[in-house]
Amino acid sequence: QLQLQESGPGLVKPSETLSLTCTVSGGSISSSSYYWGWIRQPPGKGLEWIGSIYYSGSTYYNPSLKSRVTISVDTSKNQFSLKLSSVTAADTAVYYCARHMTDFESIPIDYWGQGTLVTVSS
Amino acid sequence: EIVLTQSPATLSLSPGERATLSCRASQSVSSYLAWYQQKPGQAPRLLIYDASNRATGIPARFSGSGSGTDFTLTISSLEPEDFAVYYCQQRSNWPSFTFGPGTKVDIK
Secondary structure (H helix, E strand, C coil), X not given: CCEEEEECCCEECCCCCEEXXXXXXXXXXXXXXXXXXXXXXXXXXXXXXXXXXXXXXXXXXXXXXXXXXXXXXXXXXXXXXXXXXCCCHHHCEEEEEEEEECCCCCCCEEXXXXXXXXXXXX | CCCEEEECCEEEECCCCCEEEEEEECCCCCXXXXXXXXXCCCCCXXXXXXXXXXXXXXXXXXXXXXXXXXXXXXXXXXXXHHCCEEEEEECCCCCCCEECCCEEEEEC
């Protein structure tokens, strides 16, 4: 059974960089049938796609966040990572890592991590 | 950017009733639409992909329909575990990938 687990600091200071890692177990991140992505959800609000990466390293970002986002992949560790720079309180959210299925037209997300709350505060 | 609108924002129903949730796109997304269910404190769960295909393990009471700009998620007879928030998601013109604001289905 595939599992995704987010890890990283739960508290980040304003103007600093948020860094999270997603460890994938029970399956290979190097499969050609999937993208690996990050989605966030501010407390009490809806879902926002941040970006996704293919195992080859090709990246796809939400245009509204693109200037601040970097997603990378480490196939040797079966992990992918998120960096979001110059954070503000508006970046406080539960951050999910997830797997997209590229074999289907809607590129849906079939597996999600449990989510990790990141608070931006001094 | 394609914007998804979901209606109603809240749907108050009783167990056993039929739920009809709407998702409308600001321009055509063909059939590139999925639906998710989210319960409090949990990650979303994929219900429907490509507008009308049930994901693995999803009960037959969940069905999706539509194409272009208008989509519907139908729950034929609500079970107690179906009371949750439902989101639609589109990926037209990847890497455009957006979610609707959600519809909360709560107990009447």
